[in-house]
Amino acid sequence: MTPLQLTYLAAEQKSAEVTDWAARLGWVIGILLFVALVYWLMREGWKWRGTLQSDLPELPTAPESPGAARLTMSGRYHGSTTAGQWLDRIVAHGLGTRSRAELTLTDAGLDVVRPGAADFFVPAGALRGARLDKGIAGKVLTEGGLLVVTWAHGDRLIDSGFRSDHAAEHTEWVDTLNEMINKTEGAR
Numbered sequence: 257m258t259p260l261q262l263t264y265l266a267a268e269q270k271s272a273e274v275t276d277w278a279a280r281l282g283w284v285i286g287i288l289l290f291v292a293l294v295y296w297l298m299r300e301g302w303k304w305r306g307t308l309q310s311d312l313p314e315l316p317t318a319p320e321s322p323g324a325a326r327l328t329m330s331g332r333y334h335g336s337t338t339a340g341q342w343l344d345r346i347v348a349h350g351l352g353t354r355s356r357a358e359l360t361l362t363d364a365g366l367d368v369v370r371p372g373a374a375d376f377f378v379p380a381g382a383l384r385g386a387r388l389d390k391g392i393a394g395k396v397l398t399e400g401g402l403l404v405v406t407w408a409h410g411d412r413l414i415d416s417g418f419r420s421d422h423a424a425e426h427t428e429w430v431d432t433l434n435e436m437i438n439k440t441e442g443a444r
Contacts, residue, residue, distance in 0.1 A: 302347060309348035313410045315376040322364040327432055331420040333357035333370055334395040339384075339406050339413035345393035346414060350374035354394075357418060361432065366405065368416075378407045378416075380440055386433035388426055392417035403429050 336351040338344040345352050355373040359366060365379040384407055388400040395402070395417065403418045403426045420426055 302352070305345070305352075306347045309346055311410070312346070312348045312412065315349050315351075315374065315409070316379060317375070318367045318377040319364055322360075322362040322367060325360050325362055326436075327359075327361040327425075327429060329359040329418070329420045329425055329429065331357055331359070331418055333368065333373075334392050334402065334417040334419060336414050336416040337393050339415045342389075342391055342415070343393050349376075351376075351414075351416075359418060359429075361429070361436075363436075366407075366433075378405070378409075380436065382408045383433060383437050383440070384408055384413060385437060386430045388430055389417070395419075400426065402426075405433065 333355050335354060336346045338346065347353075350373050353370075353373040355370040358369040360369070361367075363380065365377055365381075366383065367375075367377050369375045383405070386403065386405050389402050389404045390397055390399045392402060392404065392415065397419065401419065401423060403420065405416050405418070407414055407416065420429075
């Protein structure tokens, strides 16, 4: 190659573009601010929903001696909704907090112990029904993968969703709860 050709080749080659760090940093900060705004709006919506549901009375606690356990179950609590409206989540009094759960059914009612969240008790007289379902607000499973217990609290009917660590237990829970409810209604 001639010196003129080499000079021409050297002039043709361009160096790599330099990264515009200011623009990149601006985009990252903008995206982080957007994510923070969305999170804040979700949090405010959750608090607003709790305010709307402030008329819900305090949750009952388990009696000192509830009696012998008829059934026990270890699993997850997936939340509570207005009965029949599986997307209308109830967040008041911690009912919207998902958690591990230990359920104990006695003649006195259903005791729900939730480590890291508020425990609650459903008196036997407040139980209205039990069924297997596929979903509750924020959680959808296979058909029959969720134990849904319907109960009365104040002037509301509430559906609470549970999933056992051993899904085969669900059917026994539905049968026992509904049998217990039918006996309670027959005694009224």
